[in-house]
Amino acid sequence: MSGARVVRVASGQGFWGDDIEAPVRQVEGGGIDYLMLDYLAEVTMSIMQKQRARDPKAGYARDFIELMERIFPACVDDGVRVVTNSGGVNPGGCADALVEAGRRAGVGGRAKIGLVHGDDLMGRLDGLLADGHELVNMETGAPLAEIRDRVQSANAYIGAAPIVDALRLGADVVVTGRSTDTALTYAPLIHEFGWSADDHDRIAAGVVAGHINECGAQCTGGNCLIDWWEIPDMAIVGFPIVEVREDGSFVVTKHKGSGGRVTRASVTEQIVYEMGDPSTYITPDVVADFTTIQLDDQGSDRVLVHGVKGGPRTDFLKVSIAYAAGWKATGTLTYAWPDAAAKARSADRILRERLHQLGLHFDEVRTELVGWDSTHGRLAGHPPADLPEVQLRVGVRSSDRASVERFTREIAPLVLTGPPSVTGFAGGRPRVREIMAYWPALIRREAVESELRVEVRDV
Amino acid sequence: MSKVPLVQIAHARSGDKGDTANVGVIAYDPAHYQLLREQLTPEAVKNHFGEMVSGQVERFELPNLGALNFLLHGALGGGGTMSLMNDAQGKVFSTALLRMDIEVPDEVAASTMGQGRVPEGWFP
Secondary structure, three states: OOOOOEEEEEEEEOOOOOOOOHHHHHHHHOOOOEEEEOOOOOOHHHHHHHHHHHOOOOOOOHHHHHHHHHHHHHHHHHOOEEEEOOOOOOHHHHHHHHHHHHHHOOOOOOOEEEEEEOOEOHHHHHHHHHOOOOOOOOOOOOOHHHHHHHEEEEEEOEOOHHHHHHHHOOOOEEEOOOEOOOHHHHHHHHHHHOOOOOOHHHHHHHHHHHHHHOOHHHHOOOOOOOOHHHOOOHHHEOOOEEEEEOOOOEEEEOOOOOEOOOOHHHHHHHHOOOOOOOOOEEOOOOEEEHHHOEEEEEEOOEEEEEOOEEEOOOOEEEEEEEEEEEEEEEEEEEEEOOOHHHHHHHHHHHHHHHHHHOOOOOOEEEEEEEOOOOOOHHHHOOOOOOOOEEEEEEEEEEOOHHHHHHHOOOOOOHHHHOOOOEEOOOOOOOOOEEEEEEEEEEEEHHHHHOOOEEEEEEO | OEEEEHHHOEEEEEEEEOOEEEEEEEEOOHHHHHHHHHHOOHHHHHHHHHHHOOOOEEEEEEHHHOEEEEEEOOOOOOOOOOOOOOOOOOOOHHHHHOOOEEEEOHHHHHHOOOOOOOOOOOOO
């Protein structure tokens, strides 16, 4: 690779709740051009929407503000530009807080923030429906009108263009709402290399780089099944860095001296994660063909990725809609040897009979025995008679909140009224939680793209 | 030929999209990809999971990575926040598939013995 220009995009966060020291290590480790931080998952937007409903200044990943207060000076001094979807359902609020954090951190007058608006469709929903955008559920075919009054959030997955614009306008940090996860990696590449929109193969290679980067350490030894017991120093695991060349080929690696492992196997496991049809990996900017990926393990925690092909983008963007869909609660109790599984199963029978006697209404009651069948179901076979302990786990779901509420009061009594050798109830009654169901839909891209706006603010 | 658990010749990772779990199965040795391709048919995988997968099983081939990708529809109890399952996001569905038996030549069974499991007596 000597001689060719290389752009290094480091991954610092794979989800909201990931290792908060990882992005600090990425910046301190040096030698990176961009730091991408992915905070959003399918359920995250609805959680943020609820937070904003209570406080108009909330609705974004607050972790990000604390992080930037620590790393902003180093990023500005070293020229590391940050690209993130931390804005959630309130990118403006996130940018306001970021300006204040930047000033506290001493970069006032020395940094610019790029802000992307327009992915949030919540306020436009009725207008879009009236204009004939049905937002049909991609899985069930049902029109959105069926659940319109229960919608909590609606966001389009947007592509690279507004991020590229913000970088071109000199932003040191780009904050977006529901940008596609992979775009946080490939938008900087489009900006740096000037790839055009019909450079399908190169952008597709950027998408593969983004897919590998977007789950943080999951490609550098975290959650890796192959020889996991030999993977070193996971307490200081190195998050991935992609070193990309102008032709789109790239090396996946991590900082020297960090923990974890980058091999053909660790990268392959991440490539197949959350995969649909691998020949048709759809993003807002290109359709990538993952069956064209070639891997070359170069040793020393370096895997070369090349050969990626892609095709033109579609006329649609995906929309992520969350809607209120009832209530649920999960209760647990622990049963000890002897005959732990028999005791737990017997307690479950008693509980179900009581729920029936009380005339409660549930859409589903599910029982699992953690320590025996909660992950492998019927494949777990029969529980061994000498099982030392097992946890009874009963979940209920209902559109009737009162039924779920009452269920939460029926777990603890089993301690004195049910089978013996039971413990593990000290945590109190289970919590009733509102269900935010996921409604994936498509929308014609121009309905969203005409409303996208990029704003640059000085810190 | 000998029957061995799939975990002996392949590793895997799984994730979710709504109520669908995906399981990517990767041959440790690319030479064993054909064994996976011949025996891990959508029908065989559907049969392995039985009632755990209420919908159809789709299979996609990635010969470039020595891997197969399966979509298990209706496997996650409604998926996302709707699901009451401990493994609501299908994170360990991969290991449930690795329990499946696969027929391999005797020499492959012998040379891969113990692969995919911690060494005998190993404990942190």
